[in-house]
Amino acid sequence: MSQLSVVFGGSRGIGKAVAMLLAQRGHRVIVVSRNHEAAQTTADSLAGTNHMALSCDVSNEQEVQKTFETIQKTCGSVGYLVNAAGINKDALLLRSKSEDMVSVLHTNLLGSIFTCRAALRSMLTKGGAIVNIGSVVGLKGNAGQCVYSASKAGLEGFTCSLAKEVASRNVRVNLVAPGFIRTDMTAGVREEEAVRRIPLGRFGEPEDVAQAALFLLESPYITGEVLLVDGGLQLAM
Ligand code: NDP
Numbered sequence: 001m002s003q004l005s006v007v008f009g010g011s012r013g014i015g016k017a018v019a020m021l022l023a024q025r026g027h028r029v030i031v032v033s034r035n036h037e038a039a040q041t042t043a044d045s046l047a048g049t050n051h052m053a054l055s056c057d058v059s060n061e062q063e064v065q066k067t068f069e070t071i072q073k074t075c076g077s078v079g080y081l082v083n084a085a086g087i088n089k090d091a092l093l094l095r096s097k098s099e100d101m102v103s104v105l106h107t108n109l110l111g112s113i114f115t116c117r118a119a120l121r122s123m124l125t126k127g128g129a130i131v132n133i134g135s136v137v138g139l140k141g142n143a144g145q146c147v148y149s150a151s152k153a154g155l156e157g158f159t160c161s162l163a164k165e166v167a168s169r170n171v172r173v174n175l176v177a178p179g180f181i182r183t184d185m186t187a188g189v190r191e192e193e194a195v196r197r198i199p200l201g202r203f204g205e206p207e208d209v210a211q212a213a214l215f216l217l218e219s220p221y222i223t224g225e226v227l228l229v230d231g232g233l234q235l236a237m
Contacts, residue, residue, distance in 0.1 A: 003079030003128075005217075006030045006071065008058055008115055011038040013183030014133060015084030017206035018213050023047045025214065027080065030071060032056050058085045058111030059103065068118040077122035080217050081130045083112040088185060093146045101147045108151035113158060116173070120166065127170035131213045132159050134177040136230045140237040152177070156226055163224030172223040174216040178209045179230025199232030 005022045009015035010031035019029045023046035031043040036055035043053040052075065056067040071078060086108045089100035112132050119130065137145050138152025156175055163173040180186055180194050181204040195201060212229045216222060228234055 003027050003217075004030070004071075004075055004077065005080035005082070006032060006078050006115075006119070007082045007084060008032045008056070008111070009083070009085030009133075011035060011042050011053075013084070013185060014178065014181060014206045014209045015082065016042050017210035018082050018084060018131075019043075019051075020046060021207070021210045021214050022080070022082075022217075023051060028075070030054060030075065032058075032067065033085065058083075058115060059106035061110075061114045064111075064114040064118050068115075068121070072122060077126050077128075078119050079123075079126070079128050081115060081119045081123075081128065082213060082217070083115055083130070083132045085111055086133065086185070088145070088148045090144050090148060092144055096147060104147050105151050105154075108148070109154045109158070112155055116158075116162060120171065123171045124166065124169045128172075129217045130162075130171070130173045131216050132173070132175045133209070133213070134159070134175045134226070136177050136179045136228060136234050136237070139177060139226070139228075140234055142237075159226070160224045167223055172216075172220075174222060174225045174227065176209055176212045176216065177226055177228045177230070179204060179228070179233035181206060181209055181229075197233060197236050198230070199235055202231065204229060204231055 005027045007019045010019040011033035029051045031039045031053045033039045039053035043051040056063045134155045135152040137149045159175040
């Protein structure tokens with residue numbers, strides 16, 4: 001059945017690949033990011049019609065609430081929610097700036113909590129599925145990514161707890177934990193060096209993560225699951 005699907009961070013990278021796959025599967029997609037023009041360009045490029053773009057900063061709860069009010073008014077109830085909005089400000093902890101730490105935690109962790117809370121208002125009566133995008137470093141840790149890892153580890157705990165809270169209302173909540181994926185976020189990573197640690201011997205593509213996200217969205221008997229999409233990287237960490 002076609003679902004109204006909202007993808008935060010859908011303008012590029014992993015979120016864009018998820019939006020593309022959802023549209024190919026016949027779902028109506030709302031692409032959300034801070035940059036409206038980029039979100040609109042992505043929405044216009046999706047298969048099918050009726051897709052929409054909205055601008056919202058997930059770290060601002062009022063903006064998130066307004067976004068869901070707009071969606072409810074103009075499109076109806078959300079069936080699928082994907083939280084792919086995220087940032088990294090990597091640095092050793094002692095060199096991390098306080099404002100960077102706050103913005104990483106606000107965007108990656110609180111942002112997804114805000115969108116889930118707003119989406120639940122209609123999902124609790126009609127059912128639905130949520131996929132949060134975590135990271136392998138949330139499970140394994142990584143030097144230079146203390147705060148980013150904390151945001152993703154927090155997201156994992158949040159996902160499992162929320163899955164327990166809402167399962168009886170037919171709302172499923174799962175997490176995909178990617179390794180190195182080729183997007184703007186990893187543009188500065190020295191690929192040759194990183195690939196040596198990946199058993200499958202390559203960076204993942206955004207489509208690799210999108211496939212896993214779609215699987216979790218569409219699997220009616222999976223909730224509270226953490227699915228690594230990392231080419232086996234966790235085996236070497
Ligand atoms: P990109 O930088 O390519 O894309 C990030 C997306 O998030 C963009 O659409 C961006 O749009 C949006 N975004 C960022 N901040 C906000 C905000 N405050 N409010 C709304 N939207 C926002 O990143 P990736 O696609 O690589 O990452 C997607 C997710 O996957 C992130 O959560 C990331 O942490 C996670 N991840 C990525 C990995 C990788 O190797 N690439 C590995 C593991 C996890 P805009 O700037 O216009 O707002």
